[in-house]
Amino acid sequence: GAVVSQHPSRVICKSGTSVKIECRSLDFQATTMFWYRQFPKQSLMLMATSNEGSKATYEQGVEKDKFLINHASLTLSTLTVTSAHPEDSSFYICSASLASYEQYFGPGTRLTVT
Amino acid sequence: GDSVTQMEGPVTLSEEAFLTINCTYTATGYPSLFWYVQYPGEGLQLLLKATKADDKGSNKGFEATYRKETTSFHLEKGSVQVSDSAVYFCALSTASSGTYKYIFGTGTRLKVLA
Numbered sequence: 491g492a493v494v495s496q497h498p499s500r501v502i503c504k505s506g507t508s509v510k511i512e513c514r515s516l517d518f519q520a521t522t523m524f525w526y527r528q529f530p531k532q533s534l535m536l537m538a539t540s541n542e543g544s545k546a547t548y549e550q551g552v553e554k555d556k557f558l559i560n561h562a563s564l565t566l567s568t569l570t571v572t573s574a575h576p577e578d579s580s581f582y583i584c585s586a587s588l589a590s591y592e593q594y595f596g597p598g599t600r601l602t603v604t
Numbered sequence: 605g606d607s608v609t610q611m612e613g614p615v616t617l618s619e620e621a622f623l624t625i626n627c628t629y630t631a632t633g634y635p636s637l638f639w640y641v642q643y644p645g646e647g648l649q650l651l652l653k654a655t656k657a658d659d660k661g662s663n664k665g666f667e668a669t670y671r672k673e674t675t676s677f678h679l680e681k682g683s684v685q686v687s688d689s690a691v692y693f694c695a696l697s698t699a700s701s702g703t704y705k706y707i708f709g710t711g712t713r714l715k716v717l718a
Contacts, residue, residue, distance in 0.1 A: 522703060533693065533708045534648075583647055591636040591655070591697040591704045597647040
């Protein structure tokens with residue numbers, strides 16, 4: 491149980507375009523979803539927390555207009571990287587929670603902006 | 605604020621050696637503690653967890669005990685295998701404004717040689 495998927499697993503896009511990453515909880519309803527970013531050989535950095543039907547809460551230093559998060563249902567959250575630039579290239583990981591202390595992580599999405 | 609300090613790697617061991625990866629934390633309240641493992645190009649997998657003082661989490665030969673008096677959650681394994689080569693993250697879960705958030709350590713890269 492508690493499986494989280496992400497799609498796509500890898501994406502390459504051109505500079506200036508937007509790309510959407512989906513995060514789904516497959517066998518449970520997630521009251522809260524989280525988006526993380528991981529640079530090579532570094533730890534995970536929390537970008538934002540989202541609750542179904544409400545606006546995401548962004549961590550300090552994360553541009554909310556660049557990283558658009560939508561949590562339309564209890565099983566789906568999306569992260570859209572708008573006007574992507576090469577410095578946005580990274581590994582993006584989502585997680586989902588049942589409003590408890592534990593999070594369940596997706597497999598990650600590798601974004602490369604050329 | 606809350607934080608997790610993890611020993612720096614990389615750690616290189618021979619197969620069947622004993623492993624210890626140190627993790628200490630600073631937190632207000634009573635956090636839950638986790639160890640996650642990340643294989644190259646993949647997301648995070650939960651290795652073990654402990655939710656209260658003196659709890660011992662264990663899985664696949666790995667163990668960690670929640671020590672409140674020393675604020676530690678060191679990861680140990682008696683005999684490592686080549687397949688254990690990965691990055692290990694210590695994390696705590698703490699409530700913030702009604703939402704549980706994770707704080708990760710910096711990660712420790714383990715390399716096991718045959």
